[in-house]
Amino acid sequence: MQTRTKRVILGFAGLLLLAVLSFFLYFYIQLRGSPLAERRERNEVVAHFESKYGEDFRVVRSFYDYKRNEYFFDLEPVSQPDYRFGTSLNELKRQDDYAAVRAIQQIRGAAIAAGLDRGSADKLEYDLGFYEDCRDGGCLEGDVGERLRLNRYVVTITWDVATLDRAAIDREAAAMAAKITPLIDFPVGELELRVSVYDGADYHFADQKLLVGGTAP
Structure with a gap:
């Protein structure tokens, strides 16, 4: 009788252990x-x-x-x-991310050739970024030249200041646009320079359309 009771207890303990392990395995798979x-x-x-x-x-x-x-x-x-x-x-x-990286790299190369990766002449330090806004027909395009022609690209430049001088920021954005535009010697659907400056409380944005439909606006 005692042997049978032990078997029942061991069987129940085994089932309980299996249930606990199954529970943890289920949640592990759900999370990982x-x-x-x-x-x-x-x-x-x-x-x-x-x-x-x-x-x-x-x-x-x-x-x-x-x-x-x-x-x-x-x-x-x-x-x-x-x-x-x-x-x-x-x-x-939905999207060819490898082609997107290669297309952005071509835009980046023009920005670097324009010196935008080194800050401005007056020692202004800023963060330089790039992103692609792909359109219908251009998201899966693998050819870099064709992808550039079909899509929209944005060069972003951001920095912080103690006090916003909106006119000075607009002039700086225009000067940056003038540097990069001549170096875009390949077709681009649309290219924009987006400058964003923050003083701790407010932002000032200065957007410059560099190319629209492959030509200067």
Whole structure:
């Protein structure tokens, strides 16, 4: 009788332990994703870009977004590791992030050639950024020249001041625009310089349209 009771207790304890482990495994997968799903999506993403561009890619980081229930990957082409980009299995159906990085790099090259990465002549220090606003028909375009022609690009420059001098900021923005515009010697759908200055309480924005439809406005 005692042996039977022990077996029942051990069986119950085993079932309880299995239930607890299943509970934790379920929540682990909900928060961190399934390793098998991560491997499958990783392989599909890498295969997509290697097939499209005929070059080797590697994943340098991956993470799971439990709210969106999908994995995101940071990739880089083996031959050009500076062209790192992020994407997901769903994202690559809507946007070619590798082509976007390459297109932005061409805009960045013009900005650097214009000296915008070194601050202004009066030692003004600022943050320089770039982003792409892709349009219908241009989001999946893999050819860089065609992608630039189809989409909108923004060069952002931001800095902080003690006191806003709006007229001086506008003049600085115009001077920056004059430097970069002559160096855009390739077709761009639309290019804008967006200057943002903050004094601790208010912002002043000075936007300069550099190119519209590939020509100066």
